[in-house]
Amino acid sequence: MMMMNLLHKYASLKNFYFLSVKLSRWLVLPFVFTLVYGLIGALWIAPQDYQQGESFRIMYVHVPSAWLSMFVYMNMFGAAILTLIWRVKLSEIVLRACAPLGAIFTFLALITGSIWGKPMWGTWWVWDARLTSELLLLFIYFGIIALFQAIEDRRMAAKACALMTVVGAVNIPIIHYSVQWWSTLHQGPTVSKIGTPSIHLDMLIPLIVMSVAFTLYFIIMCLARIRIGIREYDKNSTWVKNLVTSTLQKEHNQ
Amino acid sequence: MSKPILEVTNISLSRAQKLVVRDLSFSVSGGEILRLSGSNGSGKTTILRALAGLILPDNGKVARLEEKLGNITTSSNSVIYIAHRHGLEENLSPLENLNFLSQVCTPPPIRDGVSVLETLGLKTSMHVPTARLSAGQKQRISLARLLMFDAPLWLLDEPFTALDTSSKKQLESMIDAHLDRKGAVVLATHQRFNCKSHVLKHSLPMIP
Amino acid sequence: MTLFPRAVNETTSRELRKTFRSPSEIFYPLIFFVLVLTMFPFSIPPVPGLFNSIASGILWTAALLAISLSLETLFKADYSSGALEVIHLSGANLVLVAIGKSLGHWIISGLPIALLAFPIGWALDLNFLTLWVLVITLMLGSATMSLTGSSISALTVGLRGGGFLLVMLSLPFFVPLLIFGSSAATNASLGIVPEAELYFLGGMFVLSLTVAPWATAHAIKIRLG
Numbered sequence: 001m002m003m004m005n006l007l008h009k010y011a012s013l014k015n016f017y018f019l020s021v022k023l024s025r026w027l028v029l030p031f032v033f034t035l036v037y038g039l040i041g042a043l044w045i046a047p048q049d050y051q052q053g054e055s056f057r058i059m060y061v062h063v064p065s066a067w068l069s070m071f072v073y074m075n076m077f078g079a080a081i082l083t084l085i086w087r088v089k090l091s092e093i094v095l096r097a098c099a100p101l102g103a104i105f106t107f108l109a110l111i112t113g114s115i116w117g118k119p120m121w122g123t124w125w126v127w128d129a130r131l132t133s134e135l136l137l138l139f140i141y142f143g144i145i146a147l148f149q150a151i152e153d154r155r156m157a158a159k160a161c162a163l164m165t166v167v168g169a170v171n172i173p174i175i176h177y178s179v180q181w182w183s184t185l186h187q188g189p190t191v192s193k194i195g196t197p198s199i200h201l202d203m204l205i206p207l208i209v210m211s212v213a214f215t216l217y218f219i220i221m222c223l224a225r226i227r228i229g230i231r232e233y234d235k236n237s238t239w240v241k242n243l244v245t246s247t248l249q250k251e252h253n254q
Numbered sequence: 255m256s257k258p259i260l261e262v263t264n265i266s267l268s269r270a271q272k273l274v275v276r277d278l279s280f281s282v283s284g285g286e287i288l289r290l291s292g293s294n295g296s297g298k299t300t301i302l303r304a305l306a307g308l309i310l311p312d313n314g315k316v317a318r319l320e321e322k323l324g325n326i327t328t329s330s331n332s333v334i335y336i337a338h339r340h341g342l343e344e345n346l347s348p349l350e351n352l353n354f355l356s357q358v359c360t361p362p363p364i365r366d367g368v369s370v371l372e373t374l375g376l377k378t379s380m381h382v383p384t385a386r387l388s389a390g391q392k393q394r395i396s397l398a399r400l401l402m403f404d405a406p407l408w409l410l411d412e413p414f415t416a417l418d419t420s421s422k423k424q425l426e427s428m429i430d431a432h433l434d435r436k437g438a439v440v441l442a443t444h445q446r447f448n449c450k451s452h453v454l455k456h457s458l459p460m461i462p
Numbered sequence: 463m464t465l466f467p468r469a470v471n472e473t474t475s476r477e478l479r480k481t482f483r484s485p486s487e488i489f490y491p492l493i494f495f496v497l498v499l500t501m502f503p504f505s506i507p508p509v510p511g512l513f514n515s516i517a518s519g520i521l522w523t524a525a526l527l528a529i530s531l532s533l534e535t536l537f538k539a540d541y542s543s544g545a546l547e548v549i550h551l552s553g554a555n556l557v558l559v560a561i562g563k564s565l566g567h568w569i570i571s572g573l574p575i576a577l578l579a580f581p582i583g584w585a586l587d588l589n590f591l592t593l594w595v596l597v598i599t600l601m602l603g604s605a606t607m608s609l610t611g612s613s614i615s616a617l618t619v620g621l622r623g624g625g626f627l628l629v630m631l632s633l634p635f636f637v638p639l640l641i642f643g644s645s646a647a648t649n650a651s652l653g654i655v656p657e658a659e660l661y662f663l664g665g666m667f668v669l670s671l672t673v674a675p676w677a678t679a680h681a682i683k684i685r686l687g
Contacts, residue, residue, distance in 0.1 A: 084680075136634045136637060137634075139630070139633070139634045140631075140634050142630070143627070143630050143631040143634070146623075146627055146630065146631075147617070147618070147627065147631070150618070150621040150622060150623060150624075150627055151621060152270040153269065153270045153271070154270075154271055156684060156685070156687075159684045160617050160681070160684050160685065163613075163617060163677060163680060163681055163684060164614075164617060164631065166677075167610075167613055167614070167635070167677055168635075170669075170673065171610075171634070171635045171638075174638050174666070175634065175635070175637060175638055177638075178637065178638035178641045178642065178662075179637070179641070181641070181642075182641045182645070185645065236273075303687060306551060308547070308551070308686055308687035309687040310687075331553075333551075334551075335551050337544055337547060337548075338544070339542075339543060339544030339547075340543065340544060341543060341544035341545045341547060341548035342543060342545060343476070343480055343539065343540070343543065343545055344539075344543065345479070345480045345483040345484060346476070346479060346480060346483070350476075350479070354472055354473075354476050355548070355549070355552055357468060357469070357472040358468075358469045358472050358473065358549065358552075358554040358555070358558070358559065359549075359552035359553050359554050360552075360553040360554070360555070361553065383483065399548070399552070403552070
């Protein structure tokens with residue numbers, strides 16, 4: 001019951017706005033901490049991989065990026081459901097905020113995956129199952145972003161992209177499975193070693209920490225984009241006008 | 255005093271983030287006709303679409319007799335909306351267009367396509383592909399739904415466009431007959447027209 | 463024959479009648495299919511027998527592209543004429559209309575292409591099993607494309623860059639069909655009956671049949687207001 005009241009309160013754009021300001025401030029320190037700790041662990045503490053030497057260390061950027069590219073989509077899916085069924089304005093804003101971030105993480109996963117593969121495969125790109133799936137996911141993100149741009153009315157665009165996200169959510173597991181099936185046909189049982197390597201604790205902990213750092217980064221960036229969206233949606237309300245004038249005044253006084 | 259067929263309370267409408275209508279209220283009862291007037295862009299079509307249930311108002315409430323507009327679905331029981339575009343498939347004949355509607359629409363029509371087209375004076379063009387008809391003829395066919403279906407509320411968006419004098423008179427008498435049956439009409443038009451009943455007017459301001 | 467609900471029958475007849483009145487339009491998907499096919503001999507190295515060995519993959523790809531491009535026509539005319547709005551406002555069941563439209567689209571694009579694959583494949587020296595598998599997988603796959611594609615077509619109808627946006631959004635979802643369809647044909651050319659692939663394609667078809675019409679109906683409502 002208290003949960004419902006809480007949800008109801010923060011579905012209001014104004015309340016969520018100020019909550020997100022507080023949240024973003026609180027998250028910056030943990031983000032920096034986990035990032036530094038994770039990087040130290042990744043670059044120094046984790047021992048050399050017996051097969052790949054030092055080049056495996058790019059995994060500490062690749063794996064969190066790949067994981068986040070899926071995590072962001074799951075968030076978008078949640079927001080899409082809220083938009084379609086309950087027409088919550090905030091979820092429309094969340095949906096729009098997440099899409100480019102998801103695309104960036106997917107792109108990062110592709111680049112780092114390609115860099116990771118170069119020493120092993122000798123080429124910058126192979127049609128590996130993971131990379132091909134990520135590539136298709138990138139196209140799905142591009143499509144959703146393009147759909148947002150193509151429809152002028154913001155709310156109609158959000159509803160259309162929400163439906164697209166749900167359709168995508170149904171298809172992504174199918175795509176994943178199909179590409180995996182296809183790659184086993186082409187490469188046989190010797191799957192490339194881009195999967196999670198054998199778990200040595202010193203290797204695993206920085207990986208987890210980096211994943212947390214990336215997630216915190218996503219949340220901070222997403223909240224910033226959500227705040228922009230809220231300001232746009234409530235453009236004509238008094239609280240936004242007051243906010244803008246007080247910010248301008250502060251800058252003027254500085 | 256009977257319950258109004260249409261009651262609009264303080265609605266605001268925006269299109270592509272631009273506020274088009276602010277705080278509009280009116281009600282229309284059986285036998286009444288309301289005319290929306292205003293310059294281009296003042297929101298007449300947007301209002302009619304909101305009354306038809308295609309778009310939801312940002313604020314306020316649109317209530318039709320027998321049902322409240324709560325979600326995006328429209329009820330064909332209570333309203334016929336004749337929009338600006340004629341809504342006809344060009345490769346098919348008028349009769350084929352109307353027959354298709356009769357077959358897929360709920361509730362089923364009260365009159366069949368042939369008799370309606372005859373009433374509208376299109377007996378000879380019934381089987382001609384719609385693309386070959388004139389704008390006035392197409393407009394007349396788009397009005398066919400008013401005769402085919404039975405609904406208390408008519409929403410008409412520039413219905414006199416391209417109509418010649420006799421067709422215009424026919425539409426006017428259709429409106430009069432509908433009002434006599436205690437139906438209601440909301441009409442957006444630039445043109446002068448004749449009506450037996452007193453026409454309520456609502457002027458829409460342009461919102462900068 | 464009441465195999466389908468009346469609304470589906472009526473919608474499909476309307477689509478077919480509409481298309482057959484513009485006779486040239488009937489052949490566009492077929493012509494594009496053969497056109498794409500013809501591009502490949504120009505672009506791949508002239509190794510003898512190479513083209514025929516990858517023929518099933520090329521046929522499937524060409525079919526995929528031809529059907530994706532034809533998806534735009536599903537709702538375009540009705541949207542711009544206002545007919546879609548009239549149909550919705552008159553209380554038609556949009557789910558049934560969606561099924562009818564997909565069926566109509568399949569009859570004029572997927573089905574002819576699937577049937578044409580038989581003589582073309584024969585000319586390219588594919589064995590009997592492969593030919594049959596090609597036809598069946600193309601029929602199943604293209605039906606799935608018509609269904610899933612109808613949702614995306616409804617979402618993007620009338621938008622600037624609509625056709626390209628539609629293809630960009632649809633192709634990732636069609637990749638599984640391409641994978642299993644062409645793999646089935648390749649296995650068939652080796653003499654193996656491609657059971658797994660056929661089951662998968664059948665499963666995808668059933669999934670799209672149960673989900674896509676509702677998504678399409680919802681998409682139409684979103685775009686109409």
